[in-house]
Amino acid sequence: MQARIKAIRWEAEGILAFVLEPLGGGLMPAFEPGAHIDVQLAPGLTRSYSLANDPAIRGSYEIGVHFSPTSRGGSRHIHERWRAGDVIEISEPKNNFPLVEDATHTVLIAGGIGITPMLPMIARLNKLGRSWALHYVSASPERAAYVAHLEAHDGVIIAFDGVPGGQRLDLKAICDGAPADAHLYCCGPTGMLDAFVAINKDRPKDHVHIEYFSAETEVATEGGYTLELARSGQTIAVEEGETMLDALLSAGVDIGFACGEGVCGTCEVKVLDGIPDHRDHFLTDEDKASNRSIMVCCSGSKSSRLVLDI
Ligand code: FES
Structure with a gap:
């Protein structure tokens, strides 16, 4: 639109x-x-x-x-x-980071521009009268967005970790201190999200929510495999130096993509046969183990042939 x-x-x-x-x-x-x-x-x-x-x-x-x-x-x-x-x-809105609205308590953790998805969550949680807290870390007061808006709410803690005498966000203390049935959300740089996931590994998986806004993705460009497109019958060779997405686009396949680094979920394609080499940050470990789909912007293939449902 x-x-x-x-x-x-x-x-x-x-x-x-x-x-x-x-x-x-x-x-x-x-x-x-x-x-x-x-x-x-x-x-x-x-x-x-x-x-x-x-x-x-x-x-x-x-x-x-x-x-x-x-x-x-x-x-x-x-x-x-x-x-x-x-x-x-x-595009129309898509949601990979949905809010569980009936949680007894919600902990929101944001790093840098990762604050943006938390703002509508706060608006909704306030409207529903739910209990929540926000921990927001930015390098400095000058680089922290939406602070005036956030300071109007109770339950907001803002840390500045890039200034002399500044504070780091103690992710472990925040997560460990959250009630056992709380839902926790984190959006920020890759290192922060990886630490968040590791700290919360013993919580129920559906209570731990993450959103990458960019990632240090090691995109697969090794090539050396063939794509078979089950619906169109096309066969496409992925050469060394190109991604699966490059090969698909060069062959004229109309495929949606956005981030190009395996975080947004736009380029997901179903896999019918073969073993993907998953490089994305979007699919869960279970999704990856099932090999039922692949993010074609960054992932490759461990098998010489990959059959896609397109
Ligand atoms: S384009 Fe975003 S995950 Fe592939």
Whole structure:
């Protein structure tokens, strides 16, 4: 769908908030807390951003975009090119990080721009009168987004770990201190998420929720295997130096993708035969062990032939 950039707001050093409204007025499609949209930046360049506004606000969406100096084109494109009034292409909301609304207590943990999916969660939890706490870590006060909004709530702890005398977020103490039946959510850098998962390994899996916004993914480009597309009957060789996604796109297969690093879930394809070499951060360990699907943007194949349900 198309949306217009209604307003651009400076949120913090390196972070801009973009308010998007439907062309011609009306309402945006409804979304649940934790949802994201894919934003089409250019042909072949799509990125996912969490929706940051209260889901009860139906006339617009808000996304917060952190400029990454190592940007592969996404945040740089947005910060340098987007202007208020521009019309952009976005997807309908998708949710890989849903909120369990009837939890007895909810612990939200955010690192940096990982704060954005927590904002609609807070809005919903407040509306439902649920118990929650937020632990938010940023490098410095200057780089912390949405602080004024957060400080209006009880139960918010903000730490700055990149300034002299600053505080680190004690992830272990926070998680260990949460009630046994609490639901815990974490969105932040890869190292933080890996630590969060390790600390909570003994909690029920469906009480521990993570969302990667980027990852240090070792993308499979070894090639040397063949894809068989069961529906179209096509056979495609994946050569050394290219990803499975590269090979599919070069062969003219229309396949959706966004992050390109195995975190958003957009490029998931069912596997009918063969053994994938999973490199993503999206599928669970159980999903990976079952080999029923693959994220084609970053994963490869351990078998010489992989049969895909496309
Ligand atoms: S495009 Fe995001 S997981 Fe593959």
